[in-house]
Amino acid sequence: MKKSSHQRADQTRSRILEAAIREFSEHGLAGARTVAIAQAARVNKALLYYYFRDKEALYAAALEEVAGKVAESTLAVLDMTCSPGERMLRFALQHFDRILAQQGFQSLMQQEMIRFREGRNNALRILAKKAFEPMFRRAQTIAEEGIRSGELCDVDWMQMIYAALGANVFYFLSAPMVRMMGNGDPLELAAVSARRRTALEFLGQSIFADRRHGAVLARRVLAAVPMPDSLSPEKKTA
Amino acid sequence: MKKSSHQRADQTRSRILEAAIREFSEHGLAGARTVAIAQAARVNKALLYYYFRDKEALYAAALEEVAGKVAESTLAVLDMTCSPGERMLRFALQHFDRILAQQGFQSLMQQEMIRFREGRNNALRILAKKAFEPMFRRAQTIAEEGIRSGELCDVDWMQMIYAALGANVFYFLSAPMVRMMGNGDPLELAAVSARRRTALEFLGQSIFADRRHGAVLARRVLAAVPMPDSLSPEKKTA
DNA sequence: CTTCATTAATTGACCGGTTAGTTAAAAGTG
């Protein structure tokens, strides 16, 4: 903690965290096996308990790690210097790309949201404070700003966010189902790329007061932000 | 099976199934406890294994039960006799209402979609064949019909579905998070009612070629379909 | 209508395997 001398420690710690994120995101809190995490981190099981109190603390730490990364990259986009409408589009696109690149993160968050219904005192609070609250607050002001300036449609700002992010979440959430229906694999590079474009163009059509302006902006943003090439970035170690 | 004599048996069976849906939807397959299911069904644990081979079979049966109900009610809406655009709006609205009324079902499905990433041979196939495939196929023809007739925007039909359903899913998925952020409870009657209206009006604005027409239609559908009064229908037995 | 055997539904007690978490000692490392 104090000295930066023993970097080896921090390194293993983050290796454990990384493995934990993977394991938890694939199997859930209950389904995850501590031995599996230890093995994946190439570490003895006992070492998990050297760095973390128990399984749940490790889970919380994993969530916090995730939340931090998400908040950081998202806020960077939301604070860009361009019109509110364009920032909204970039926000949606970055959201899409993040889910694509880090499906484990997404899975973790969704599971935690579902888990919340249990009423348990859980780690959702961390995510809320550290990632979602500042993100939502910032997005709200942007949307309101855009509406006031007449660039965006005059609808509830929250609805814009739901529209922008909901389609993304739903696309990846339903992907396994859609694939099983035989209409091709929605996670294939070509399909993802097409969906990415379509989703953004649709958003341009739907949240802007002037549809033509929205379309132009969407095309510009798409040209400016290339899709992350790392498809299926979570290594398959099966 | 043959005779309708032993109704008591079927009754307990469905009581078990009901309890299983609840338990699985709240805790996932791994997190669910068979004793908890038995207790909730007011039944001895061994009886679960009298009716179902094992935990996983019970899980599959629960999924199938859910899938059946969903498919039935959804297809009824999709086969109504009105314009494609109106059917699309009614489809989205019914989707919203279903999630609202049966959040356990929704939770179960989402978990199963997440679980699918594990690669396990799981029960998602049941959901795909029994509920989603006919639903999507029907929705596709409706969307394409609407586009051809010029009533709907000329965008990818899949995108319309993502837009229509994604916002709903995301709203309820993010509800615990939003509540935690202190901006009021999104699951409160007033908030849900407002969201329901806003979401449908937004859809009217975004998927119709003529926004005015979409707005009129959305208002008409909203007036025709009252919100189910049963808010928080899953009893709290804590 | 009773009797009684047969079958279905239900139970309480129990078993064996799994898993989170512990311990203590030793060895590696800066």
Next chain:
DNA sequence: CACTTTTAACTAACCGGTCAATTAATGAAG
């Protein structure tokens, strides 16, 4: 020395699943 990591055994609890025994319904015979 102080910190990190391994090893390997150990426990205590938990949990899915089984089984023999019990109770409730059914139906046929007297």
